[in-house]
Amino acid sequence: MAELLEIRNLRIEATIWPPGEAARDVPIVDDISFTLARGKVIGLIGESGAGKSTIGLAALGYGRGGVRITGGEVRLDGQDILSLGRGGLRSVRGARVAYVAQSAAAAFNPAHRIGDQVIEAAIRHGILDRAAARRRAAHLFEVLGLPDPERFGARYPHQVSGGQLQRAMTAMALLPGPELVVFDEPTTALDVTTQIDVLAAIKAAIAETGTAAIYVTHDLAVVAQVADDIMVLRQGRMVEHGPAEKIITDPEAAYTRRLVTVRTAEGAEAEDQSDRLLDIDGVTARYGELTVLSDVTMHLPRGQTLAVVGESGSGKSTLARVVTGLLPPAGGRVFYRGRPLPPALRHRTRDDLRAIQMISQMADTAMNPRHTVAQIIGRPLRFYFGLRSRRRRDRVAELLHQIELDPSLAHRYPAELSGGQKQRVAIARALAAEPEIILCDEPTSALDPLVADGILKLLLRLQAETGTSYLFITHDIAIVRAIADSVAVLHRGRVVRFGPKREVLAPPFDDYTDLLLESVPELRTGWLESVLRTRRMGSAGH
Amino acid sequence: MAEPRKGRASGIGGIVTARISGGPVRSLRARYPLLVLLGQRIALSAGLLLAVSLMIFLGVEALPGDFAQTYLGQSATPQAVANIRAELGLDQPAVSRYLDWLGGVLRGDFGQSWASRLSVSDQIAGRLGNTLFLAFCAAIVAVPLAVGLGMLSVLYRDRFADRFINVLSLGAISLPEFFVGYLLILVFGIQLGWVSFPSTVYAGMPFGARLQAVALPVATLVLVVLAHMMRMTRAAILNVMSQAYIETAELKGLSAMRIIAHHAAPNALAPIINVVALNLAYLVVGVVVVEVVFVYPGMGQYMVDAVSVRDMPVVQACGLIFASVYIVLNMVADILGILANPRLRHPR
Structure with missing residues (x-):
């Protein structure tokens, strides 16, 4: 049987300009070959930099950000699309091969209505006339479970939610009736409870239209739900390729085995949680007229970790802003060692400031790009303890050692570090102040699973060594399970559940916590169907 | 200790009640964010215009020298000077003169020229028309040309056409307008003889001849603002x-020009509109030099003449009109910029 897509010895290069050296080409993707039959789904999986999106885009003959396809063949129905030239490629893109981007919110043009963008490719390629395209759009909106499918297209991108946009993007890709759709991390930017719906919608739409698909993701549990085959990639090369079931249950390569059992960080839950270091008492916070937190009460025991879990918009980052004093609350108070903290940052003493440090999600933007690591870590040393020259240098080296980085990195700039190294430097900067509490605002969510696991282990080790307490903000239940002593579940600015981990994560659940917990993808094929089935039964039962 | 806390609590209560009583305004803002925003912008312009009128009046007031003295010459008797001052109302206090002037302006009456004793409004009417005609002709050529060339240079970015367009337009902006003006006169007016010089226009001139007369000043202005x-x-x-x-x-397989015109340009409208408005304002206000070079009877020349004889009502009128053009054009640009934002046009 003739395959729909045949990629053979694909090589993709980018030009880099290392400082002080001549520009040279480096391979991003090297020697990748696979085939895909009509109606089948292949999952490309790997960490960032594995080249999975780059391979996906190569199926459209496209190189993002100046990368070039320099070798191999991309055959669509037997024809090498790389030899087609610009005009020929245009007639393939959006008509025979379509693309669904990670962030639909950015991929939709804010200036035009959703419907007009969804039908544009089909009309421009002369596949459908306007009326027929609109009918098909409404049909696809319905298949994808969008509200009011007849009128959904009349809205602008900013008027609908992220999950809805992601489904609309899927409709946009499927509308011209392509033979192949490239899904590039389509659910990564979504909340876990939204992800499950979008995943189900995408799967249903693929089944309905009979299109083949390349599904790119870093989440093995997600790809296990949709793919027939899985290819594991690392640094632009293939690690392993085979049927989805086999890769998950019986991986051959050591790297795949590590991906399958990624979480190894584990902290034992503290028994005694009565020694309160930080009390958040009835806090209400507003941005202008918008109430983000209402009557939030929880406490953090000394030397332990309180995980605040919630989806985007639940107010968890706002809580961190209230605790740090960046956003004085509209009501309620924060007590530190039983003493009320001044609500606003500028009224706090230097020692109050020192006691509460913060690590943010984006280590990149939290560091001055023109300061070296030594300057970044040395700043709090000087500010809080007045350390200078030799003593400061020694302390920086000590801290770098503590976060398991080579002291020679002290003279590097943030841009010369990897994502995991940057987050470690951010941790060292927080540690430099010798704080009582570190607020960790999703410190691992921008990192690859294996790197994130290393950071979590580091945090646990530091806690055991220094007795620092963590207020750990996350959306990831798995992290909560791994590191928390007590847990607070936030939903739309309210605490729906708070207590020791063993109580919060055990039944009986409230509705929201139940939904949150069952939405976390599990690494087995058929998980999606079983969850959807239980949900249907549940709703039928009510 | 208890006292101040109680006071603070009641203060917060006061804020809450004030917010509730401010309910209608808030719901208006929530329901018609666009109208409220536009209303605010227009009110801002009106306030700005009033402030500018005051500044112009004060500025003219602060100028050294005296019209009566200049008009009558050095040998004037104090009595004659006093007579002229009384006749022109200069003996009144400044506040009442400002209010008189402002009241007249609001009725469209800019007072009388001290030098010619004619109505300033009548004199300005024709000249403002001439200036606006010149500016309009320049704008109608320059704006589409500039936007079109801008899009072309995006299409061919970093290639020869882009560099060529850039170098040419940079060259044009680097030369002062009087130099460009005289250069054009030399080449097209004198050596080739294609157009007439000076570019004088008069009432009742046929439209074709008028167009031919303004060709060179328009070309100069286009080169300057392009x-x-x-x-x-x-x-x-x-x-x-x-x-x-x-x-x-791009991944939909659209053509490069469609991507630029349909997908990129609408999202770049706000900055483009702003720079276009600034240049249109410059066309109206900044033509003084060009009008003088081409001996074109517009506002610019009128104002230059008035300044040299200290004809204050004329100077004030010209200043206020120029300021209004700036303020109104910028207001229109901001309003269009607001309207170009779909988030404001179509609230959630």
Whole structure:
């Protein structure tokens, strides 16, 4: 049987300009070959930099950000699309091969209505006339479970939610009736409870239209739900390729085995949680007229970790802003060692400031790009303890050692570090102040699973060594399970559940916590169907 | 200790009640954010205009020298000077003169020229028309040309056509307008003899002849304002070209020109509109030099003449009209910029 897509010895290069050296080409993707039959789904999986999106885009003959396809063949129905030239490629893109981007919110043009963008490719390629395209759009909106499918297209991108946009993007890709759709991390930017719906919608739409698909993701549990085959990639090369079931249950390569059992960080839950270091008492916070937190009460025991879990918009980052004093609350108070903290940052003493440090999600933007690591870590040393020259240098080296980085990195700039190294430097900067509490605002969510696991282990080790307490903000239940002593579940600015981990994560659940917990993808094929089935039964039962 | 806390609590209560009583305003803002925003912008312009009128009046007031003295010469008797001052109302206090002037302006009456004793409004009417005609002709050529060239240079970015357009427009903006003006006169007016010089127009002149007369000043103005608008258009669109939705459009297999015109340009409208408005304002206000070079009977020349004889009502009128053009054009630009934002046009 003739395959729909045949990629053979694909090589993709980018030009880099290392400082002080001549520009040279480096391979991003090297020697990748696979085939895909009509109606089948292949999952490309790997960490960032594995080249999975780059391979996906190569199926459209496209190189993002100046990368070039320099070798191999991309055959669509037997024809090498790389030899087609610009005009020929245009007639393939959006008509025979379509693309669904990670962030639909950015991929939709804010200036035009959703419907007009969804039908544009089909009309421009002369596949459908306007009326027929609109009918098909409404049909696809319905298949994808969008509200009011007849009128959904009349809205602008900013008027609908992220999950809805992601489904609309899927409709946009499927509308011209392509033979192949490239899904590039389509659910990564979504909340876990939204992800499950979008995943189900995408799967249903693929089944309905009979299109083949390349599904790119870093989440093995997600790809296990949709793919027939899985290819594991690392640094632009293939690690392993085979049927989805086999890769998950019986991986051959050591790297795949590590991906399958990624979480190894584990902290034992503290028994005694009565020694309160930080009390958040009835806090209400507003941005202008918008109430983000209402009557939030929880406490953090000394030397332990309180995980605040919630989806985007639940107010968890706002809580961190209230605790740090960046956003004085509209009501309620924060007590530190039983003493009320001044609500606003500028009224706090230097020692109050020192006691509460913060690590943010984006280590990149939290560091001055023109300061070296030594300057970044040395700043709090000087500010809080007045350390200078030799003593400061020694302390920086000590801290770098503590976060398991080579002291020679002290003279590097943030841009010369990897994502995991940057987050470690951010941790060292927080540690430099010798704080009582570190607020960790999703410190691992921008990192690859294996790197994130290393950071979590580091945090646990530091806690055991220094007795620092963590207020750990996350959306990831798995992290909560791994590191928390007590847990607070936030939903739309309210605490729906708070207590020791063993109580919060055990039944009986409230509705929201139940939904949150069952939405976390599990690494087995058929998980999606079983969850959807239980949900249907549940709703039928009510 | 208890006292101040109680006081603070009641203060918070006061804020709460004030907010509740402010309910209608808030719901108006929530329901018609666009109208409220536009209303605010228009009110701001009106306030700005009033402030400018005061500044112009004070500025003219603060000028050294005295019209009566200049008019009558050095040998004037104090009595004659006093008579003229009384006749022109200069013996009144400044506040009442300002209010008189402002009241007249609101009725469209700019007072009488001290030098010619004619109505300033009548004199300005014809000249303002001439200036606006010149500016309009320049704008109608320059704006589409600049935006079009901007889009073209995005299409051919970093290639020869882009560099060529850039160098040419940079060259044009680097030469002062009087130099460009005289150069054009030398080549097209004298050596080739294609157009007449000076570019004098008069009432009742046939439209074709009028167009021919303004050809050279228009060309000069176009060359002066073109580069700025072109480069801003290019920069604004290029800024948008790195957005993810442009990649989406590319992966839909759309043509390069459709991507630029349909997907990029609408999102770059606000900065483009702003720079166009600034240049239009410059066309009206900044033509003084060009009008003098081409002996064109517009506002610019009128104002230059009035300043040299200290004809204050004329100077004030010209100043206020120029300021209004600036303020109104910028207001229109801001309003269009607001309207170009779909988030404001179509609230959630």
